[in-house]
Amino acid sequence: MMTPLVQVKSVSQKFGAMCALDDVSLDIAPRSYTVLLGPSGSGKTTLLSILGGFLVPTTGQVLIEGQDCTGMPPAKRPTTTVFQDYALFPHMTVGANVGFGLRMRGVASSERDKRAQEVLKLVGLPEAFGKKPHQLSGGQRQRVALARALVVEPSVLLLDEPLGALDLKLRRQMQEELKAIQKRVGTAFVHVTHDQEEAMALADHCVVMSNGRIEDEGPAERVYSKPASRFSATFMGESTIFSGRVIGSGEIETVFGRWQLATDVKPGSEIVLALRPEHVVIDQKQLLPLGEGRVSDVVFQGSFKRVTASLVKDESLMLLARLPADAVVQTGDMVHFACDPKHVLVLTR
């Protein structure tokens, strides 16, 4: 990795007895799109607040561009934050809202207006300059909030659930726009979400959080295809999880029998195995057999069918499968399930 733009070093945040962040370290590369992904209460907003200077961590350090910013107030550090509710000033025009940060920095009005116009163009709203926030749609207000944060040319833009207030269709559209704007301006973005699809669509670097710790981090594709832990295998996409034990080199004992599986985990170790639904197939006995299962649910989702089945070998294990849209399966059917050994994920955590 090139020299990090941001270095979070062993940061912990306590609120009384409650530990919201527990020894978190993270590097953020210049020009990157980082997504902090995790369930409610995992510490995402706390970490973003520490990056933005709204919280001073109990212990640890935050360096931005090599400078120690740990105790520095928000206005002094090279970051700006876009909040979920946009926090636009309702009585000001869009142009004045966008130019606000420049006004605070003493930039003259003609220069402010010129730069506000430029960023409004950048976010696709060149005609909004003289309007008031209430004359805009939710998606447009979101873009004004983005323009207002970008106009001061921060080194890092922090976004706290920026698309949370938008409906699903607009959300997907704004994801594409956010990514395109980030590539255009080259500013590093750090974006908090609990939506794993959003994380996959946006992240160059995906950081999966749980209980105040980083569970997994890396390119979104790597986190999905080779999750580091059971938590990230189930939070970033769905998986069927089952346990196993390594009994010899390349041999694993599972509820489905003995499997020949390449693994470098040492014999005797207990492991967790995960299987993505798109890697489960039916009626292909030449692959690794998962045995028979009774289909308990079939949901047609347009391009595929999402099938849930309880397996004869272990009825408590609910198998998830994503089958072709034309697969002939119904609730109550007994079906032979299998998987390709190369897709079985062996997790050590």
Ligand SMILES: Nc1ncnc2c1ncn2[C@@H]1O[C@H](COP(=O)(O)OP(=O)(O)OP(=O)(O)O)[C@@H](O)[C@H]1O
């Ligand atoms: N000011 C505070 N005082 C006390 N506890 C707090 C404070 N801020 C956050 N917490 C607690 O710290 C933990 C982490 O909260 P945080 O808001 O960072 O999580 P999050 O992952 O952003 O969740 P969400 O998606 O719900 O916003 C939670 O248990 C929360 O209740």
